[in-house]
Amino acid sequence: MNTDHRRPPAPQLTGGRRRELTRNVRLLLQAGLQHLADDPALFAIQVSRRLPFSLRIGLGRALQQLSGRFPGLGSLGSLMAGRHDIAEALLDKADDADARALSRLSGEVAVLLDRPDLLSAATPATTRARAAWARGDLHRAVDILESSGAGGSRYARRLHSELQLLEPGFRMPTDRSPDPEERPEGPGGRPLRALHLLTNSLPHTQSGYSLRSHRILTALRESDVDSIALTRTGYPVMVGMLAARDEDVVDGIRYLRSLPAALPQTQSERLQHEIDVALRLVDEFRPDVLHATTNYLNALVAQTVARARGLPWVLEVRGLMEQTWVASHSTLEGRRSAEKSEKAALIAAREAELASDADAVVTLSRTMADELVARGVDDREITLVPNGVDDSLFEDGVDPATARTSVGLDRSAGVPEDAFLVGAASALVEYEGFDVLLRAVAVLTGDETVPWEMRDRVHVVLVGDGTARPGLVSLAEELGISDRVHLPGRVPRESARRWVEALDTVIVPRQDLAVSRLVTPQKPIEALALGRPLIVSDLPALREVLTTDQGTACARFVEPGSPADLARAISHALLDDGDAVAESAVGRTMARKRSWSEQVRRYRVVYEQILNSRGGGDADGQ
Template identity: 30%
Template sequence: MQVMTRILHVLDHSLPMQSGYTFRTRAVLKAQAAMGYEVRGVTGLRHTAEGPVAEEADGLLFHRTAGAASGPAGLREWREIAIFAKGIEKVVREWRPDVIHAHSPALCGQAALRVARRHDIPLVYEIRAFWEDAAVGNGTGSEGSLKYRLTRKLESHVVSRADAVVTICEGLKADLVGRGTAPERITVMPNGVDLTLFGEPASRDPELARSLGFEVGGAPCPVIGFIGSFYDYEGIDVLIEAMAHLAQRRSDARLLLVGGGPCEAALRAQAAASPAAEAIRFVGRVPHHEVERYYALADIMAYPRKRSRLTDLVTPLKPLEAMAQGKLVAASDVGGHRELVTHGRTGTLFTPDDPLACANALAGLLEDRAHWPAYRKAGRDHVESRHDWAVNAARYQDVYQMLALLKPENRGTVAA
């Protein structure tokens, strides 16, 4: 049996750019390196940070693909795939990996598929989200459009040709099975947390708290926090509206919003017009190394995602980070959250798209202070037992070992 030791990860973008995508990539590659694998990454044209053609970031080596794709929609993406495939092939010829491990979107998968078949290398395709649904969620696409259908068709093509398929949650797996993919071909690799980065939670900074108005009469206020990107599907507008209801029961409660995104201006305007305007604080984007200072101010982290295909199918990372930080979690009752949060044990779930339900859930947690230690312990235990990268990454070993047993003639044909 061939021993798979060199893994080339094909990526949309990577560190030093910062996003949930790059942080998961970092965790995966670090965990695999700790298991004894040699790992590298190669990024496509959508990695827009300036840097050398081979760049080390946080101890990991990433190769960059140079070039630009132009033309009308559809043709432009096809040209982008061709350029990216050349970039992948360059690394393959120089480094000779044992496995090509491509990560969504499907543009990465299709480019990797061309090179994998040309060089007879096993291909793993890992789906973190269906990007056509993500485009709908962030307002750059519409469900059922031509682009939506073409993206979905391309993804299905890559899935059918890959030697192994990985998804981050059961919702995505179930959707692929519904499209005709055999369930035994799909491995679920849950979103996880690198617990080496979450030791003792940072201490509350009294000066920072006072500067934000999080004290009344010298006593700390209860703080609800949201740290992340301001997209419509995140439901931050629901949370802002909920604060007006919550203020009727807890006038001392405050809302901390950290981050930015396309909805920021509208959210700031909504907050300014709210009866609870004085209780809402926007701090904008903060450097990644300062995020823990803001986590430390919050008692409850709120995740009011709206119901959609995206939020029902995909599990987010942020609730797991909050549990690792020892925070209480209040989340909307959508499919992605239900895979992570057990109502009444590791957090509380409330009806999505309902500001009053959100307010009642937050008020219930604030009024149940006696059970906070139990919530915190259950959340941390859940992350340690089911979402620690040091443990979960071992599942990749099973996938790679299966590929080592796969005979060349059983792999797909060269993709167009």
């Protein structure tokens, strides 16, 4: 028997790991101080999102109580707690309009609320400039700073840098042009190699973007294509991952980081650091092709490195950056203004220009491809690779009751055994339209044409986190349905499928916005693979991805933004009219044809075509 009760010695940090942590602390402090100085309201919101959800809401409500003496602080708290309406009202009713305008915090909150009308000429210049930038009036933002004497500030330098990157024809500087004798000779007898340039990745970010990237990389490996990935400068330390390493390996896939010793001050400087890291990786890894994924910043890195090393590059367009930015505005007026803004026009033109410069373009759907062609991209250079599904989703499936037990959706969580669960596993952001789902459930529970014992079974489960989550909690309280709305937050990647299997019907109630009409989400196809019935907004991108080649719908389509239409569809599913079962069966068959192992072969074809067009090896890689 061991009688030594002394604690075992703590693990010792190696010199390299100590240097990593020291650098990470420095980067995080620099980023935090920069954000605090530039935008204190947004900084407070971002910090609060890293708190436990209940603590975040409680803190926001506590700050809201201070609104009598400090309208700016009270409105910030309301915003933190998801009560945009209260935040606006607090700023609107401030007794002294001039004092309100002079309060920098109040002004910054007004910018976050998409309410530039609450600002005045007395508002600090940096806040007025930020409001103009948020509206997409980029040159106006710079003019405000210059006319106020702040044209040489660090903030002004950052804005100038971002404007420069959007200039037509602008290219990042490179160390040298490739020597023709140093151009790659092709793969020869080894597997093809690709360097992927990503915005974020697993294990630090779990999103449709990072999951698609990981599934592509793992499927490419099975297709005899060796890949490594590099993420943007500062990631993941800049999103709060203090323990981040220079490299993560997930399922055998290497994710390398661009982490400088000190935080670059401008976007150009950050891109330059990433370019330098990418050049070193190219010299070490010797890839045959560069593969950049949305957005134009990744494309700029790929373009520069390709030019410096004589490599071909592919641009994968998974979304349109300016449309995602437009959708982020919280008001209809703000979205309309953003659609017509200078920023939207510049980003659209810049991304089209870079897509045209790439050796090949990959995108998710015909709907997206048509938009790219309309922007001037050659249709012959575009390859479609729709969202796919893991083969594993067709294996080891469980019934909803078993799945609910597995994830804890039982009576202890307020979920009756006979509950009819609707919802999704998704990012909780405004354009996903989950507020429409909550309103639809409120409509359904008050619909006397449906027997009460049936209505009472309906519960909502929304798995995930995002900017809309606090507002959804507040809306559920306002509608009186809090007891039947469950928001467990983020869940481990390994258990996400069980949460979907626990649902009786998956709902995708996306708003009718340009980004939703064009971009096909990944979650619906995964739901089909798991045999879940679907109710989705009737939008072009969703129609395309959820319709078979024979024209058979694999989901029930509803009018976007209509709680009444969605409530009718849920009631049909609740009453089990048989259509949903038939649709999900067709959908599961279709999903089998869209496994990543099948989809990813198109990438290899693209790589081989552009290599052959440059004389860089034969099609078999021999």
